[in-house]
Amino acid sequence: MSDHGHEHHEDEHDHDHGHAHEAAGGLVGRLRHLVSPHSHDAAVAMDSELETSRRGIRALLLSFVGLTVTAALQALVFLVSGSVALLVDTIHNAADALTAVPIAVAFTLGRRAATRRYTYGYGRAEDLAGIVVVLVIAASAVLAAYEAVRRLADPHDIDHLGLVALAGVIGFLGNELVARYRITVGRQIGSAALVADGLHARTDGFTSLGVVLSAAAAWAGFPRADAIIGLVITLAVLSVLRDAARDVYRRLMDAVDPALVDLVESVARRTEGVQDVGDVRLRWIGHRLRAELEIVVDDHLTVVQAHRIAEEAEHRLLHDVPRLHAALVHADPAGHVHDLTGHHREPGLDA
Numbered sequence: 001m002s003d004h005g006h007e008h009h010e011d012e013h014d015h016d017h018g019h020a021h022e023a024a025g026g027l028v029g030r031l032r033h034l035v036s037p038h039s040h041d042a043a044v045a046m047d048s049e050l051e052t053s054r055r056g057i058r059a060l061l062l063s064f065v066g067l068t069v070t071a072a073l074q075a076l077v078f079l080v081s082g083s084v085a086l087l088v089d090t091i092h093n094a095a096d097a098l099t100a101v102p103i104a105v106a107f108t109l110g111r112r113a114a115t116r117r118y119t120y121g122y123g124r125a126e127d128l129a130g131i132v133v134v135l136v137i138a139a140s141a142v143l144a145a146y147e148a149v150r151r152l153a154d155p156h157d158i159d160h161l162g163l164v165a166l167a168g169v170i171g172f173l174g175n176e177l178v179a180r181y182r183i184t185v186g187r188q189i190g191s192a193a194l195v196a197d198g199l200h201a202r203t204d205g206f207t208s209l210g211v212v213l214s215a216a217a218a219w220a221g222f223p224r225a226d227a228i229i230g231l232v233i234t235l236a237v238l239s240v241l242r243d244a245a246r247d248v249y250r251r252l253m254d255a256v257d258p259a260l261v262d263l264v265e266s267v268a269r270r271t272e273g274v275q276d277v278g279d280v281r282l283r284w285i286g287h288r289l290r291a292e293l294e295i296v297v298d299d300h301l302t303v304v305q306a307h308r309i310a311e312e313a314e315h316r317l318l319h320d321v322p323r324l325h326a327a328l329v330h331a332d333p334a335g336h337v338h339d340l341t342g343h344h345r346e347p348g349l350d351a
Helices: 042-081 084-098 100-110 125-153 161-189 192-219 225-252 258-269 303-320
Strands: 021-023 031-033 276-285 288-297 324-333
Touching: 042 084, 042 100, 042 161, 042 192, 084 100, 084 125, 084 161, 084 192, 084 225, 100 125, 100 192, 125 192, 125 225, 161 192, 192 225, 258 276, 258 288, 258 303, 288 303, 303 324
Parallel strands: 288 324
Antiparallel strands: 021 031, 276 288
């Protein structure tokens, strides 16, 4: 069995090889392992982990400022135009800016060292932040739907249609810039919460173009189109809410991309001395991945030799599996079963 404590502990160093990994489609999706130098120096590894959190916090701060400015400009135009579609879009953008706050708090907590009470550290704070993000999106959708329905029942003329259209374009550009930045940094540091927040901003960007359509419809003589488009924007946000809730649920339930399990098995099997691979379990803790797996080795090996193979498998995994931060590798002798503990063990993982 091999586990060399690649987590933070109060008196231990972190072991992070400074990988930069990027998703190639989907929130977790296929992950590409970018070629980067690997360091076994504990101080350098710790600096790399801290830099990861700093990058996440920096991304949140800049996107918060960008969306706040976008929402403020749109709010000013709403005050002079009265467009409910613009109001709905402004609410969404303001809510999206606010979601940066719980995630930033989670990143800050995640940098704290593990303790004897919180032995895995504080990375789960990101999952709790994801719940807050979902609640904020839900609240903004309810408020937006209320305003759209109210205006649909009591339509008003829209003034300054050119400004309304310009505000929609500003909303699109502001959200798209923020979305690209959040998604890029989130994928590089392996933060599902940050990527989800970026995807939310991207959807809000496209819904901002609905404001432009609303202004065009009002100019063409369809005043109720403003409220109708406000409802359409609300439906788009509900779609984002569904996806965000699904992703947060999967993280809370320790779901991982099955391709990651396949990768762990493949890397372990390529290790010299490994005859087979048993159960593999993976879980995300914040934006870091932990693995537990069993390998089968020759039953004539000494304990030291079996440990060496397990350690080599662990070493390969830490290098080759994206965002893997720690691995617990248990070596089983070939042909032997767990006589004492077999009836306590969980069934093997389903395919």
